[in-house]
Amino acid sequence: MAFRTKQIFVNLPVKDVKKSMEFYTKVGFEFNLQFTDEKAACLVIGDNIFSMLLSEEFFQTFTKKSIVDASRSAEVILAISADSKEQVDEIVNKAIAAGGKPSNETQDQGFMYYGSFQDIDGHLWEVVYMDPSAVPSQ
Numbered sequence: 001m002a003f004r005t006k007q008i009f010v011n012l013p014v015k016d017v018k019k020s021m022e023f024y025t026k027v028g029f030e031f032n033l034q035f036t037d038e039k040a041a042c043l044v045i046g047d048n049i050f051s052m053l054l055s056e057e058f059f060q061t062f063t064k065k066s067i068v069d070a071s072r073s074a075e076v077i078l079a080i081s082a083d084s085k086e087q088v089d090e091i092v093n094k095a096i097a098a099g100g101k102p103s104n105e106t107q108d109q110g111f112m113y114y115g116s117f118q119d120i121d122g123h124l125w126e127v128v129y130m131d132p133s134a135v136p137s138q
Contacts, residue, residue, distance in 0.1 A: 007048040010078065013059035013067045014121050017041050020053045023120045026098035027091060045080060071122030079126040085113045088127045092117050095125070111135045 014020040021031060021041050032050070035042035039058040043051040056067055068075045082088045089106070092115035096102060103116035103124055111134035116126045 007050070010049075010051045011059065011062065012051055012053055012121070012123055013056045013070075014053045015056060017053055017055050019120060023095075023098045023100065024053075027094045027100075049080075051078075069122070070124075071118075074124055077116075077124040077126055079114075079128055082127050082129045085129050088113055088115045088129050091115075091127045095119065 017038060017040065021036075024043055025031075030044045032042040032044055035052075039055050041053045043053055045051060054062075059067060082091060085108075092106070095117040099120050101118040101122075103118050103126075106115040107113070111132075112128065112130050114126050114128040116124065118124055
């Protein structure tokens, strides 16, 4: 049987934990304060999906590799689902209003609609709405 995990924790290095918390709160996310302090914040993305926003200094204690400057280089694009096209636009617009930057133009492929933004540290996020009834059959 294939391995399936029950939760995912995406660790992201951030320059300022407090400012990152303010940014994501403005976008509409919440934090699990039980796992939040001055070095790390537990961003709740879904029921079992979390991002640990770790100060760069704290993040560095988990790896011997250098930390990528996400404002200049990309290592990953985090894609999250939305319930509608309107919610995609709402989340992207809130992120940009909160100090994030646009990433790519919004795309409408009929069955899939997505927008994107960069957070205040340059991490890339996509917000995706998929309409399963509109997926082309093969």
